[in-house]
Amino acid sequence: MSGASDLQLFEQLVLNANELFLSNADFVVINGISKPTLKKIYAEFLASVGVYLTIADGLAATNGTGTNNRFFTVSGGDNLDTRYRNDAGTAVAIGQAMNAAVSALTINAGKAFPLKSANRAGSVSAELPVASKAVLDIKVIGNPAGKFVRFAWYGNGTTAFGAPDYGMIFEAADTATYGSTGVATQVITRVTPWVEVAISGTIVTRIYRTTTVDGLLISITYDKAVFDQTAGTAVVLNGPTLPGYSWVIDPVCYLPMAPARVLDSLKVNVGVNFPLASYSRAGAVSAAESRLNRAILDAKITGVEDGKLVRLAYVANGTTAFGGGPNYGMIFEIADAATYNTTGTAVPLINRLDSWQEVPGEGTLVTRYYRQTTQAQGGITVAITYDKAVLAEIDGTPIVLNNQSYPAYSWIFDPACYRPAEKPVAAKTKGLLYSATADELTVVWRYSDTKLMRIKIGRYGPNLLNDIGEIAEQVSSTLTLSGTWTVLAARFTDWIGPYQVTAVNNGDGGGTVQSTGGNHPINNTTTPTAEQLERSVYADGGLLVTGNGQADEMVIKWANRVMGHNTMTTARRYILREDLMLRIRPGSFEVHGEITALEDIVIGNYFGLQCYDPGHDQTIHFFNGQDNGRVAITPTVAQYSGNPATYPNAWGCPFAAASAI
Incomplete structure (x- = not known):
């Protein structure tokens, strides 16, 4: 080719390219052939990647013929987008893909999960589409094995039972027999109460706690808008011929x-x-004896001299190896700390x-006391608290710790468990x-050299x-229970006060908030709002049932259950427990409560x-308060210790009667 022809060909190529790339027309004719311009190709590309609200919009934007x-x-809203092919004006679905708005919840919309097909009595039901689309997540917490x-069932506002019903029904079945x-x-x-929490838009989570299976909790997350499309019609999956059955x-x-697992100062050691x-x-250093670590929860060893170690060496645990029937004794050893290693x-x-001596504790816990020994180390007292149920797992088999080939041969009782010997004190009244x-x-x-004080607690x-x-x-001047007593304060109302407490769930409305517990019945009737669960009395640490005696200290322990102001009538139940202890010493009461x-x-x-104490109505003294001593009680005037910022250390207020007691 000549240079002139090459130049002519090049110029023609430039003209053709300009027409294809720069023309505003959809098509141009080059060498007798109609070709789409860049404008047309780009428009078709935008149409092919465009996302439309409706199928009709998508069909209108595409031509439905050829390959382009x-x-x-x-x-698909907040879930999946659907890809279509325009076949001469007919939309043919060819696939789905997650869109940008999909979430961990909405991704399940329209899918079987969290529901699953299963064989029931030899048959497999069809899927219920509305359930698959609406139910996004379920958690079954505490479900028993097997x-x-x-x-x-979901009521969905059905009036078949009267008022619109939005309850749900959940069922449980044995996995072993479900298929047969x-x-x-x-x-x-459908009448089990629930708690419902809004999640996002029309998506909510409903939480059920069943009373028929201990500890079972069901949480279901669903899209209300899906169910609302058939509002008033129950969603039924419990009919043998129905989808989802x-x-x-x-x-x-x-x-x-x-x-x-409720932990206390003992169980925390399990x-x-x-x-x-x-x-x-x-x-x-020996390995641990894991069973004893589970069984032994506490030890107190009193009278251990400085420089000594005490260890558990043997637990007979019902062995018959020594004849004469099962033996449940224990062996303890003592060693010099300086040479033990x-x-x-x-x-x-x-x-x-x-x-x-063995004293029962909570459940299967016991405390065993060894107060005297046949060994030269007399005077040491060992108290060991353990769980009998753990040792009973291998009842009849001893646990050996005094042979170096066994676990815990080197182990001791932690020195934090040792107590020095108690020093004898002179006898006193x-x-x-x-x-x-x-x-x-x-x-x-x-109370003084010439006066006695008497308190009744009951x-x-x-x-x-x-x-x-x-x-x-x-x-x-003589301590006595008999004689002539002058009553300073008769029983009138509670000293250990009531509550104004409300149940968050499943109350009966309750009306005006009223006090419960203490001395308070329902609305000034005789119907109780609390009950006492247990009560025990101790004199110097010993359990007391009835009778008379002397003590340095008395302790009363008791536990009550209390109703709420909205659980004391229609929905009568106890919603609060109080555990109380009253320690009595001459001249003082100490109260502890949980x-x-x-x-x-x-x-x-x-x-x-x-405090209800009309007998002590003469003077009052606020310790570390604004008054330097006793002041007269004025019934119509509020009396207090002073501004807390000025008198921050005020801590008590003794009263006095006319008799100065």
Whole structure:
């Protein structure tokens, strides 16, 4: 080719390119052939990648013929977009893809999950589309092993039972027999109460706690808008011929939950290295004895000299190896701390035939006391608290710790468990005189050289709860229960106060907030609002049932259950527990209390300790308050310790009667 022809060809190519790339027309003719311009190609590209609200919009934007400009996408809202091909004006779905608005919840819309197809009594039901589209997530917490749980019914506003019903029914079935018998029982009924939490838009989570299966909780997240499309018509999955009848909640939604482990100062030691402690013996450290770490919860060893170590060496645990029937004794040893690591020498302190006393505790817990020994180390007292149920797992098999080939051979009791010997004190006259019946304790002490004080503590009022009763005095120089007493304050109302407490869930309305517990019945009737669960009285640490005696200290422990102001009539139930202790010494009461919520509650007011003492109405003295001593009580004037900022250390206020007591 010549240079002129090359130039001509190049110029023609430039003209053609300009027409294809720069023309505003959709098509141009080049060498007799119609070709789409860049404008046309780009428009078709935009149409093919465009997302339209409706299928009609997508069809209108594409031409439906050839290989180009035939594809479009229709938005699926907050879930999946659908891809279509325009076949001569007909939309043909060719796939789906997640859109930008999809979330961990909405991704399940329209899918079987969290429901799952299953064989029930030999049949597999069809899917119920409205359930698959609406139900986005389910959590079954605390489901017993070997059980299916299924979503069986949703009222959706049906009036078949009267007022619009929005309850749900959940059923449980044995996995082993579901495929053969198909038997399922309701664990949530349509009238079971629920709590509902708004999540996003029309998506809500409903939470059920069943009372038929201990600890079972069901949480279901669903889109109300989907169910609302058929509002008034129940969503039914519990009819043998209906879609969804065989379907269950996918087992991956089941979350087993162990019972809550309530820890106290003893149970916190289960499975840990206390009170047993790892220690080096003769240069070696033994492995732990895991069963004893679970069983032994506390130890108190009194009278241990400085520089000594005490260890548990043997637990007979019902062995018959020694003849004469099962033996449950224990062996304890004592060693010098200075040489234990080098020589490992330990000598017997208590042997398996030594006698003991055993005091039951909570459940299967016991405390065993060894107060005397047959060994030379007399005077040491060992108290060991352990769980009998753990040792009973291998009853008849001893646990050996005095052979170096066994676990815990080197282990000792943690020195934190050792107590020095108690020093003897001179005998003295005890300060309290008492008389106890099953329901009332009367305590007398010497208030001065010439006067006695008498207090009665018993079960009083409409609730029969333990409380302060009568206060009386007597002129006498001799401690006595008899004689002539002058009553300073008769029993009138509660000293240990009531509550204004509300149940968060499942109350009966309650109306005006009223006090419950203490001395308060329902609306000034005789119907109680609390009950006493237990009550025990101790004199110098010993449990007392009835009778008279002397003591330096009396302790009363009791527990009550209290109703809420909205659970004391129609929905009568107890929502709060109080555990109380009253310690009595000559001239003083000490009160300790702990409050435990039995469900979700709101405490508006707790009136705590109150005082009804009309006999002591002459003077009052606020310790570390604004008055330097006693001042006269003025019934119509509020009297107090002073501005807290000025008198921050005010701490008590003794009263005095006309008799100055």
